[in-house]
Amino acid sequence: MKICVVGHQDAEQEKVLSLLRTRGSEIVVGDNKRLPLADVYFCAAITKPLKTVSRGIVVLDLRDGIPTSASDAIYADICLVHNEANRLLLIEEYKCEPGRVFVTANEHKALEIIDSGIQDTLSPAPVVPSNNRVKIMDIQTPELAIAQMRGQLKAIEQQADVMLHNYQVHSGVPVIGVFIAWLRRNLTSHLREPYIDPTLKRQVAFNTQMAQALQELLSMQADLLEKIEQLERVISAEHYGRE
Amino acid sequence: MRFLHVSHQYPPAIGGAEKYIADLSEALVARGHHVDVFTTRAKDYHTWRSELPPVDQQNGVSVYRFTSFRRGTMTWRILHFGLRNYWRTRSSRYEPFIFWGGGPNSVGMAWAMWRQAKQYDLVHLNCLVYTHVAYGYWIAKKLGLPVVITPHAHIEQEQTYNIGFQRMALLGADHVIAVTTAERDRFLEIGVNPWQVSVTGNGLNLSEYQHDMDTASARQKLGLPQDAFIMLFLGRKVHYKGWHLALEAFVSLRRQYPQLHFLAVGPETDESAQLWTKYRHMPGIHVMGKVSESEKLAALQACDCLVLPSVGEAFGIVFLEAWLMGKPVIGLRTKAVASLVQHGYDGLLAEPGNLADLATTLAYLVTHPKLACQMGERGRQKVLQHYTTEHIAAKTEAIYSQTLRRHWRKNYREKAG
Numbered sequence: 325m326k327i328c329v330v331g332h333q334d335a336e337q338e339k340v341l342s343l344l345r346t347r348g349s350e351i352v353v354g355d356n357k358r359l360p361l362a363d364v365y366f367c368a369a370i371t372k373p374l375k376t377v378s379r380g381i382v383v384l385d386l387r388d389g390i391p392t393s394a395s396d397a398i399y400a401d402i403c404l405v406h407n408e409a410n411r412l413l414l415i416e417e418y419k420c421e422p423g424r425v426f427v428t429a430n431e432h433k434a435l436e437i438i439d440s441g442i443q444d445t446l447s448p449a450p451v452v453p454s455n456n457r458v459k460i461m462d463i464q465t466p467e468l469a470i471a472q473m474r475g476q477l478k479a480i481e482q483q484a485d486v487m488l489h490n491y492q493v494h495s496g497v498p499v500i501g502v503f504i505a506w507l508r509r510n511l512t513s514h515l516r517e518p519y520i521d522p523t524l525k526r527q528v529a530f531n532t533q534m535a536q537a538l539q540e541l542l543s544m545q546a547d548l549l550e551k552i553e554q555l556e557r558v559i560s561a562e563h564y565g566r567e
Numbered sequence: 568m569r570f571l572h573v574s575h576q577y578p579p580a581i582g583g584a585e586k587y588i589a590d591l592s593e594a595l596v597a598r599g600h601h602v603d604v605f606t607t608r609a610k611d612y613h614t615w616r617s618e619l620p621p622v623d624q625q626n627g628v629s630v631y632r633f634t635s636f637r638r639g640t641m642t643w644r645i646l647h648f649g650l651r652n653y654w655r656t657r658s659s660r661y662e663p664f665i666f667w668g669g670g671p672n673s674v675g676m677a678w679a680m681w682r683q684a685k686q687y688d689l690v691h692l693n694c695l696v697y698t699h700v701a702y703g704y705w706i707a708k709k710l711g712l713p714v715v716i717t718p719h720a721h722i723e724q725e726q727t728y729n730i731g732f733q734r735m736a737l738l739g740a741d742h743v744i745a746v747t748t749a750e751r752d753r754f755l756e757i758g759v760n761p762w763q764v765s766v767t768g769n770g771l772n773l774s775e776y777q778h779d780m781d782t783a784s785a786r787q788k789l790g791l792p793q794d795a796f797i798m799l800f801l802g803r804k805v806h807y808k809g810w811h812l813a814l815e816a817f818v819s820l821r822r823q824y825p826q827l828h829f830l831a832v833g834p835e836t837d838e839s840a841q842l843w844t845k846y847r848h849m850p851g852i853h854v855m856g857k858v859s860e861s862e863k864l865a866a867l868q869a870c871d872c873l874v875l876p877s878v879g880e881a882f883g884i885v886f887l888e889a890w891l892m893g894k895p896v897i898g899l900r901t902k903a904v905a906s907l908v909q910h911g912y913d914g915l916l917a918e919p920g921n922l923a924d925l926a927t928t929l930a931y932l933v934t935h936p937k938l939a940c941q942m943g944e945r946g947r948q949k950v951l952q953h954y955t956t957e958h959i960a961a962k963t964e965a966i967y968s969q970t971l972r973r974h975w976r977k978n979y980r981e982k983a984g
Contacts, residue, residue: 375964376568378688378971379979399965401972419953419962423761444976448761468911468931475923 325442328362328380330354331369336387339431340366340438364438370396381442386410387429394418402426402441404434411449423448466549470542477539484531487524569601570967571684573703574693575671577630579619580610583769583884584694584719587746589625590772594960596627603687605679607671608632612697614639615671633675642668650726662731669698680706689967691715695736696727704736713974715966717744719881722753722902727881729757742970744963746882749902762973765966768907769882770959771950776891778864785868791853795828796933799870799894801863801885802877804831804839809876809899811842814852816874816926821851824933832858832866867892872932872939876917876925880904886914887954890946895939897928913946 327349329341341351352360359365359373365382367374369391374382384400390410395418397403403425405411411427414420426449428434440446493509495501574588592602608617615638623630636642646668653661680703684690690707692700695718707714716736720728728737737743737754743764745751751766786793800813810831817829828851835843835856843854858866867873873889873896880903886896896914898904908914915932917925932939 376968378568378968379975381972381976382968395961398962399968401969419766419958421765442976443980444762444973467935468915468928471927471931472917472924475921475927476918478923479921 325349325364326362327351327364327366328354328360330359330365330367330371330374331356334368334388336431337366337368337385340385340434343431343435363442366438369393370399375399381438383438383441385434386414387434390414390418400424402437402446404428404437422450425449470546470549473542477535477542480538481532481535484535485528486531487528568689568967568971569687570595570603570689570691571680571687572602572604572691572693573676573680573699574604574606575697575699576609576612577604577606577632578625582612583882584717586884587717587719587769588691588693589628590770590956591960591963592628593626594772594956595964598960598964600964602628604628604630605676606630606632607635607673607676607699609635609671612638612671631679633673633679635671635673635676638668638670642670644668653730654726659731665726665730666698666701666732669696671697671699673699677702677706681710684712685710687712688971689713689715691717691967692736692740693717694719695733696720700736701732704740708739713741713970714739715742715744715970716740717746718750718754719746720750720753721879721881722750724879728753741974742966744966747903747906749906750881753902765962767959767962767966768954769884769887770954770956771884771887771891772956773891775860776864776888778861778868780865780868782868785865788865789830789853789855789862789869791830791869792828794826795851796824796826796936797828797830797870798872798874798929799866799889800829800831800833800874801866801888802833802875804833804836806838807877807879809878810839812876812922812925813874814842814846815922816876816929817851818846818849819922819926820930820933821849824930825851827851827933828853830866830870831855832863863888864892867894870894871936872897872929872943874925874929876919877901877904878919883907886946887950890914890943890950893940893943893947895932895942895946897925897932899925911942913942913949915942 327344329351333341345351352362354360356371359377363380365374365377365380366385368385370384381401382399384397384403386394387404387406390413394414397414397418397420401424403414403420405414405425405427406429408427411425414425415422426437428437437446493505495504497504572588572592576582576585578585578589592604595602607615608619608621609615610619615635617634619632621632645664649661649664649668653665676699684707690703690712692703692714694700695716700716704714718728718737734757737759741763743754743759745754745764745766746769748766751764754764755761783793791797798817800810802808804810814829817827820827830853832855846852867888873885873894875883875885876899878899878901883898883904886898886907889896890913896908898908898914898916899919900916901919905916908916910916915928917928
């Protein structure tokens with residue numbers, strides 16, 4: 325395997341390279357202007373020629389830290405970082421694909437990743453689905469939350485009566501349709517009248533009470549928030565008064 | 568490097584997918600690549616009527632346009648017949664109906680690809696819902712070229728990405744570019760290899776949004792009151808864009824907030840024209856049809872917030888446009904929009920199908936103008952940091968390089984046995 329090392333190498337990268345040397349890999353050095361043909365391009369920063377290299381695999385080793393020029397990390401096939409915080413930084417801030425950023429502190433593991441990367445047998449790093457991700461910056465103001473909850477409760481109240489009052493058993497069959505409908509009504513009435521209808525009525529009563537209880541809780545919550553705000557105003561006025 | 572972009576339409580045809588591929592092509596040319604575009608001569612996907620010139624040069628991009636079969640009433644019926652029965656049976660025998668009915672069916676474009684695509688390093692197919700992606704994919708694969716697809720899929724509408732031939736192209740492409748994380752997650756669910764899907768987003772060409780108007784002069788230009796709170800709807804007034812929901816939310820709030828005005832900008836439809844006649848006497852409604860770019864900028868500058876309660880957005884580039892002007896946005900909590908708009912941070916989200924929630928959300932912005940300004944400013948920073956054409960071009964260039972390397976590795980392994 326021919327390895328092209330691009331740019332400055334730190335201690336972490338030197339360890340990987342010495343492992344590669346012991347395995348008999350040929351190591352050549354590339355610079356900012358020229359890249360020799362190789363199977364693996366190993367670097368600590370993406371240079372201009374690396375952005376358009378169309379063979380092999382580009383491995384960006386950022387285990388020594390995330391530089392300010394890390395926005396070019398998107399060009400690498402694989403990024404190696406030292407810890408989960410740096411991985412998150414690369415993904416959230418520099419928009420790297422989560423599957424391409426691997427956390428590894430150990431050179432043997434790094435070598436394994438490179439080996440399976442060139443064979444395309446590497447499993448991508450775990451991708452957290454966007455809807456499961458915790459949004460750190462999500463700001464939900466209390467008034468908005470309450471106002472939105474009121475809207476939702478209104479919709480729940482409107483849906484509390486789940487019974488289909490206008491439903492009538494009927495049949496589309498001509499002439500004997502009336503008889504079929506009568507038969508169906510009578511065949512199901514022993515279930516509907518003593519069991520299904522009372523159960524549904526109880527459910528409707530429960531839904532309505534629940535919606536009312538939630539409405540009252542929400543009003544209490546809104547009152548509490550208002551009182552907290554008033555208290556905060558009083559405390560801050562007293563605080564500034566003392567100063 | 569030499570890239571071939573294949574799209575159903577290209578500007579001056581209007582649309583998000585058209586703008587995406589045009590901005591991308593031009594930005595890649597500016598980065599020193601050679602980009603040619605194969606597209607149809609149509610500028611209206613309802614008819615695929617050939618009306619644009621066959622050859623065109625736009626900011627360094629050579630655009631070759633080909634004639635396609637017209638889509639008339641019969642073709643639409645064929646499409647609806649195919650779609651209706653396909654979802655009922657999931658049978659591949661209805662796919663030819665969808666294929667033909669969807670279009671654009673351009674023999675010339677297919678032939679030109681077959682003859683000339685070999686001279687390019689990579690083929691990028693734009694907008695999966697249309698048929699050109701299916702035959703473009705097939706030809707590129709036959710020629711052994713790496714294929715990148717940007718599907719612009721509406722996640723809630725499966726017919727935009729999950730018909731048999733669309734799925735085949737998605738799963739077989741060397742790389743798939745999703746515009747939102749929600750779209751990426753959906754592609755992973757249907758089996759796209761995680762190595763072969765990336766999220767780039769959409770981007771704005773900042774030079775197109777430079778103007779010297781402030782809010783007061785924009786309002787003066789459009790004849791809007793200076794002291795009003797203006798909610799803007801910007802887009803085609805088709806049902807799925809939810810313009811009628813924005814109108815209903817406005818109507819429900821107007822009595823409570825008399826300073827609230829509704830500005831609806833975008834091409835009219837029969838449905839919208841009918842509704843305007845119903846509300847023409849209501850104060851506070853301002854309607855504009857299709858407008859020029861400068862009028863669009865004025866509308867964005869004049870408004871206090873953008874309301875786009877659309878249920879069918881692949882991305883929602885209009886959110887970016889509003890943010891760039893420093894305006895907060897209100898959308899519906901659909902998967903695609905929720906992965907772009909951060910609720911309470913740079914905009915607000917309402918529950919789909921819940922008009923009361925939309926009205927509450929709007930009322931919140933009306934009563935909290937300071938917070939609304941903060942949200943707009945945060946949105947602006949977000950656009951400048953992640954959603955400019957330059958960012959999208961850099962990400963796409965990176966994806967092209969990764970795809971070419973992966974393609975090389977695959978060929979190398981095959982040759983080595």
